[in-house]
Amino acid sequence: MTRTDRILGAALSIAVTAVGLLWWTNPASYPFGAHDRVTVSLSHLIEHAAAGAMTAAAGLLGLVLVFAPRPVLRAGAIVQLLFFGVVMSDAGIMSLLGYGLALLGPVALVAVVVMACLRGRWPGFACLAALVALVSAGVVSGVSSPDVMRLVTSNIIAGFASYAGRLGWTLANAAAFAVWALIAVKAFSDGERPRWASAASVARWGRVATIGAAMCPLPYALYRLTWLTPWPTDSALTGALDPGTRLQGVIIAFAALLGAVLTLGLISRWGEVFPRWVPFYHGRPVPVRPPVVAGGLIAGACCLATPGLVVNAVENGQLEMLLLWPYPVWAVLLGAAVLAYWLRRGAHGREGVPDTAGSGLHR
Incomplete structure (x- = not known):
């Protein structure tokens, strides 16, 4: 140390x-x-x-x-x-991250689509058309009217305020866990790379782990997207869902989908080199540290959420919740995916240099 x-x-x-x-x-x-x-x-x-x-x-x-x-x-x-x-530990850390991403995700999505359109790239125009169609459908149905959007935003902020003290302890515990995780990594690092950490091995198991990790948020995303239909998954428990609740579910669903897409970036060309539609940075290597830190934080949050989720599922006799929120599997797969990305691009002395041989997906 x-x-x-x-x-x-x-x-x-x-x-x-x-x-x-x-x-x-x-x-x-x-x-x-x-x-x-x-x-x-x-x-x-x-x-x-x-x-x-x-x-x-x-x-x-x-x-x-x-x-x-x-x-x-x-x-x-x-x-x-x-x-x-x-x-x-407790699963409150995932709620904090999920709703935080739900508030910031739409803004980031619009920014990305606009940048892609300004660069004249066809994926940007396709995403813009899909986004306009989705928003229009929401306005017609009343789900995404300005009043409903303001209500949802205020409800999320009020929820954060109501649990502020409790979430503070959750964050403090997560910080302690993160510090000891860093200390443990350094304590167990001896400078020697085992065979499974070779470039060829990492390219193989890293791709499998990354695709598996990207699939983990999908059950929850699909679960929440049903709130847009006349048959929402929670209707038997809560009755007819109001527009504000439907919109909140959709926002969380898209946050989960965004997480899946970003996970695939760990084995994609655009996760190594900024795409052509990115202003100022297009064509430059993506720094290794931001994806590793962000992915590591999510993997760590899944680890912290796992014990509480398992206990809660057993207490309530609802083991199927482990399929809806597969935190135990997600933590392992995402941690492995992030480790593979770091080994492939950083630990082998190639930080900031694209590694096309290890990429499983492309632009």
Whole structure:
């Protein structure tokens, strides 16, 4: 570990210890347990005394580990990842990412379509026509009228505000998990590349993992797209869906579809070289770090959401939810896809250089 890593790990561990002591000694400060509104987690089954003691112990252990020899650090890092990634994790992180992308996704989509049209590329005009047709159908049906769009936006913002404190703890736990993930990666890195990490092997298993990861958001996208039909999937539970609810479902569906498309970029030509319709950057290599960081964050969020989803599905007797939100499989496949992209373009000394041999898709 570098000096910076030790300082970061020590600062995190001190903060974790303080939080654990606070929860242990002040039950009112504990955001989880039986009174937690978020039940897609393990932490809603753990009360303040046990959680506080475990959290304080995790903090103290972290202080020891950042100054420990590598073998001890490796074992302790796994313990820390299990604690923050399983015991104290919840699926709220995916809700935060999903609705955040739902608010920003339409803006990004319109920007991409406009740029493609300005460059005179036919895919841009095709997407523009499809977008206009979709919006027109929504306006005629009343689903995407200005009033409904304002209502949906205000509802999402109000939801974030209502769960702001709870989501803050979710983000804090995710940050602790991310720090220990980085420490673990460095602790287990020895500079030697195993056979499965060779360029030829990565091109094979990386393509399979990427296509599999891109398919994982599709069940949820299709589930939400049924809200546009007279037979929405939730109609038996909620009755007739109002236009605002339908639009919200469609926005989330398109966010999931956007995630699938971006995942395919990890094996596509446009994931290595900016397409011709991108102003200023067209023809230049795509930097390796942004796709790796973004994909790694989503894969990590899927890991954090997995334990809570499994517990919730078992508690409610709804194991089919694991098919609708396949976080366990998605986390593994997306993590493998991102690793393959990094190994193919960065770790083999080719950062920023297109690797056409490893691409499975093209512009």
